[in-house]
Amino acid sequence: MAGDGEYDYDIYDEDFYADEDPYHVDDYNWDPYSTGEGSSVPIPKPRSRQQRRLDAARQQRRVDAAQGIINIHHDAYMVKEPCRTSALTAKEWLAELTVGHPKRMYQSFRMSKTNFFALCELLETRYGLEEGERISVQEQVAIFLWIVGQRANNRNAQERFQRSGETISRRFHNVLNSLNAMAIEWIKPWPWPRQEVHSKIRSNNRYYPHFAVIFCVNFPHFHFF
Numbered sequence: 001m002a003g004d005g006e007y008d009y010d011i012y013d014e015d016f017y018a019d020e021d022p023y024h025v026d027d028y029n030w031d032p033y034s035t036g037e038g039s040s041v042p043i044p045k046p047r048s049r050q051q052r053r054l055d056a057a058r059q060q061r062r063v064d065a066a067q068g069i070i071n072i073h074h075d076a077y078m079v080k081e082p083c084r085t086s087a088l089t090a091k092e093w094l095a096e097l098t099v100g101h102p103k104r105m106y107q108s109f110r111m112s113k114t115n116f117f118a119l120c121e122l123l124e125t126r127y128g129l130e131e132g133e134r135i136s137v138q139e140q141v142a143i144f145l146w147i148v149g150q151r152a153n154n155r156n157a158q159e160r161f162q163r164s165g166e167t168i169s170r171r172f173h174n175v176l177n178s179l180n181a182m183a184i185e186w187i188k189p190w191p192w193p194r195q196e197v198h199s200k201i202r203s204n205n206r207y208y209p210h211f212a213v214i215f216c217v218n219f220p221h222f223h224f225f
Contacts, residue, residue, distance in 0.1 A: 090139050090161040109145040116141070122182070129178040135163075135171060143168060144175035 047055070097105045098113065105113045117138070123129040124137045131137050139161065147157055147168075157168045201207040 084158065084162040084164070086159075086162050088162075090142070090163065091136070093161075094138060094142055108149070109142060110149040111145070116145075123175065123178045127178040127181045129174060132171070135167070140171040140175050143171050144179075147172060 097108060102113060105111070105116060109116055111119070120129075120138050120141045123141065124131070129137055129140065132140070143157055143161055143163075146152060146160060150156075152160070154165050154168050157163070157172075158165055161168065163171075197208065
């Protein structure tokens with residue numbers, strides 16, 4: 001480049017920079033992309049000792065945070081410590097209710113033993129409620145009736161039936177779907193057809209106009225009105 005008349009020195013001549021600081025450490029207004037005429041490759045400005053310590057501290061905090069997240073995930077999802085370990089399982093509890101005092105069944109599920117087992121058989125044979133791999137139809141119906149009858153939530157049902165929250169939710173909705181299929185046939189105005197709404201429904205703001213239908217189901221084992 002020195003031969004073309006534009007520069008009076010060779011930028012690649014090491015002797016030219018021998019007495020200069022190539023990194024411009026003492027230049028506080030130094031532009032990291034201004035490396036001298038004739039060069040397009042930026043020379044990174046070395047960071048001070050304090051800046052290097054700050055960078056190392058920031059990096060260590062990131063590592064510690066990532067390690068903490070990994071530990072939380074490991075403890076929550078990888079270490080499977082049994083939670084529902086009561087000796088009284090749902091199967092044993094239902095067996096107690098079946099042979100115990102009739103009031104226990106009625107107080108738990110709001111229906112008698114006869115009606116409970118009749119409902120289980122009806123939902124299984126006619127409305128698609130299936131037995132699970134490790135859960136019976138009776139237990140599924142019991143979960144549904146206990147939650148509805150006791151105004152219980154998912155966590156209460158987990159403790160009562162010694163099941164996971166996902167199992168409680170899935171089995172509850174399975175029974176609900178079967179009852180919806182049953183309702184199409186069993187819940188209808190009577191006598192049929194009927195145009196007017198029953199006075200009890202019309203006079204109650206909780207029902208009318210949201211549930212403008214007459215509930216009159218005649219089943220051999222139980223009645224709904």
